[in-house]
Amino acid sequence: MKTSPLYRLAVHIGKSWRYHFSLQLATLVVLVASFTVVGGVLTIGSNLYRVLTLWGESMQVSVYLNETASLDNISSIKKFLENDSRLEKPRLVSKEEALITFREQMASYAPDLLNDKELLRFIPASFQFSVSKLIAAADQLEVMQTTANSLKIMPGVDEVTFGQDWVKNYTAFIRTLNWGGIIFITIIITCAAFVMANAIHTSVVQRRNEIEVMELIGATPAYIRLPFIGEGALLGGLASFLAMGLSFGLFLVVKDYFQGQLAFLQLGTQIHFLDAQVAAELVVFGVLTGALSAWLCVRRINDGWAASQSSRA
Amino acid sequence: MIQFSHVYKTYTGPIHALKNIELSIDKGEFVFLTGPSGAGKTTLFKMLSAFDKPTSGAVRVSGFDLNLITAQEIPQFRRRIGVIFQDFKLLRDRCVFENVALPLLARGDRAHQITRRVAEMLEQVGLSEKARQLPDFISGGEQQRTAIARALIHQPGVLIADEPTGNLDPKLSEEIMDLLERVCAQGTTVVVATHDHEMVKRRSKRTIQISDGSIVGDSR
Numbered sequence: 001m002k003t004s005p006l007y008r009l010a011v012h013i014g015k016s017w018r019y020h021f022s023l024q025l026a027t028l029v030v031l032v033a034s035f036t037v038v039g040g041v042l043t044i045g046s047n048l049y050r051v052l053t054l055w056g057e058s059m060q061v062s063v064y065l066n067e068t069a070s071l072d073n074i075s076s077i078k079k080f081l082e083n084d085s086r087l088e089k090p091r092l093v094s095k096e097e098a099l100i101t102f103r104e105q106m107a108s109y110a111p112d113l114l115n116d117k118e119l120l121r122f123i124p125a126s127f128q129f130s131v132s133k134l135i136a137a138a139d140q141l142e143v144m145q146t147t148a149n150s151l152k153i154m155p156g157v158d159e160v161t162f163g164q165d166w167v168k169n170y171t172a173f174i175r176t177l178n179w180g181g182i183i184f185i186t187i188i189i190t191c192a193a194f195v196m197a198n199a200i201h202t203s204v205v206q207r208r209n210e211i212e213v214m215e216l217i218g219a220t221p222a223y224i225r226l227p228f229i230g231e232g233a234l235l236g237g238l239a240s241f242l243a244m245g246l247s248f249g250l251f252l253v254v255k256d257y258f259q260g261q262l263a264f265l266q267l268g269t270q271i272h273f274l275d276a277q278v279a280a281e282l283v284v285f286g287v288l289t290g291a292l293s294a295w296l297c298v299r300r301i302n303d304g305w306a307a308s309q310s311s312r313a
Numbered sequence: 314m315i316q317f318s319h320v321y322k323t324y325t326g327p328i329h330a331l332k333n334i335e336l337s338i339d340k341g342e343f344v345f346l347t348g349p350s351g352a353g354k355t356t357l358f359k360m361l362s363a364f365d366k367p368t369s370g371a372v373r374v375s376g377f378d379l380n381l382i383t384a385q386e387i388p389q390f391r392r393r394i395g396v397i398f399q400d401f402k403l404l405r406d407r408c409v410f411e412n413v414a415l416p417l418l419a420r421g422d423r424a425h426q427i428t429r430r431v432a433e434m435l436e437q438v439g440l441s442e443k444a445r446q447l448p449d450f451i452s453g454g455e456q457q458r459t460a461i462a463r464a465l466i467h468q469p470g471v472l473i474a475d476e477p478t479g480n481l482d483p484k485l486s487e488e489i490m491d492l493l494e495r496v497c498a499q500g501t502t503v504v505v506a507t508h509d510h511e512m513v514k515r516r517s518k519r520t521i522q523i524s525d526g527s528i529v530g531d532s533r
Binding site for chain 2: 003210213218
């Protein structure tokens with residue numbers, strides 16, 4: 001006589017598949033498809049985020065100094081920038097250095113500028129810095145904005161620029177991407193949960209008689225519900241596990257396409273599949289979603305009076 | 314062992330299923346509950362087995378006040394009683410042995426204890442040879458004996474049988490009643506609902522008659 005909960009769960013799931021094979025298979029296919037979409041969205045999102053973050057890292061803030069800036073002023077500004085842990089690479093660019101850079105950049109466009117002796121007067125010295133990589137891309141604008149506001153009122157500062165419009169658009173895009181992804185994944189997961197709940201509900205209806213008998217013999221609610229919750233958890237876990245495999249397969253195909261047909265974009269080497277940890281978390285999430293939707297489905301199937309409700313005649 | 318005090322049960326309609334039921338059954342008693350269909354026997358049985366609550370009045374069974382019983386306590390209460398139905402309520406996809414073992418499995422008994430106890434019980438009801446048969450492959454009498462074995466396996470103080478011979482021929486019905494009498498002789502309180510008046514007369518046991526939701530006779 002086998003009494004272990006795992007054996008009971010295996011028998012329970014075996015019966016569900018035997019009695020409703022088509023429904024169980026359709027449910028599994030829909031769930032695998034749903035979790036594959038989730039995996040795909042996360043993969044695309046993480047790669048897009050990675051690329052955008054690389055762009056974000058190259059964003060520089062320029063603090064232009066006015067003509068009257070004293071050495072003390074410059075020292076204070078430098079100290080201020082170095083003491084802020086959210087910032088990195090504060091660097092003083094002298095007028096001469098700025099002029100050299102300017103001339104190098106403009107040489108091919110305006111060769112006459114190379115001989116303009118007065119140009120030095122118009123190019124200011126500046127501090128250049130970027131925001132730390134530890135700051136999330138979506139939060140970089142705020143860091144730049146607050147830092148710029150503080151710098152603007154410091155003596156010796158003429159102007160602070162960091163491509164505000166571009167950064168605003170960039171930040172808004174990152175935020176939209178985050179929220180869009182969260183909303184999209186939530187919708188997909190909610191639909192998947194409903195599909196799982198439907199499969200569990202069918203399983204409950206199929207076992208109405210068994211549930212009544214179990215109540216009759218003094219089985220506790222937990223004892224009756226656990227196989228259903230286990231069934232939901234296994235369905236969710238299996239679906240998300242298969243979906244990770246399918247997502248990875250699709251990723252390899254797409255990556256191969258980028259490396260072959262769209263080699264000029266040079267994206268083949270830069271795109272990556274989800275981290276192993278994220279993929280594992282997604283499988284765990286599938287297990288939890290399955291268990292939760294099953295629990296929601298069975299939490300009231302046997303409150304001690306269920307058999308009375310269905311047998312009252 | 315069983316106590317009903319001024320019990321009323323009204324369903325929406327209103328349908329007065331039970332009206333002022335006053336009833337007391339002692340430990341080890343064998344009681345027939347008779348009455349026509351719709352008299353209230355099944356409602357009374359649902360009260361006895363905690364499948365329904367009275368609209369008013371008090372019901373006490375095996376030390377449990379069924380008016381105050383909580384959902385968490387119901388499984389504990391059900392382990393103190395055994396219930397048998399006319400339609401047996403066996404699980405069709407499990408063999409006789411597994412059906413009888415269910416209460417012990419639900420209670421969390423160990424495998425070897427379950428095996429031993431079920432074998433004893435099947436011996437007692439004469440079904441040892443049918444242990445591995447599915448319910449659909451045994452006779453109605455054997456199915457009812459399986460249901461009785463399942464109701465008794467956890468040694469309940471009260472056995473409640475709702476028309477246990479309703480689907481059986483006279484010979485099998487007598488066999489089942491003999492079995493229930495033997496169970497009673499071992500100290501279990503047995504309450505049997507039936508409308509087989511001939512059988513009730515032959516058995517000479519305490520008989521409570523119900524009609525239109527009220528007790529109209531008690532041979533005590």
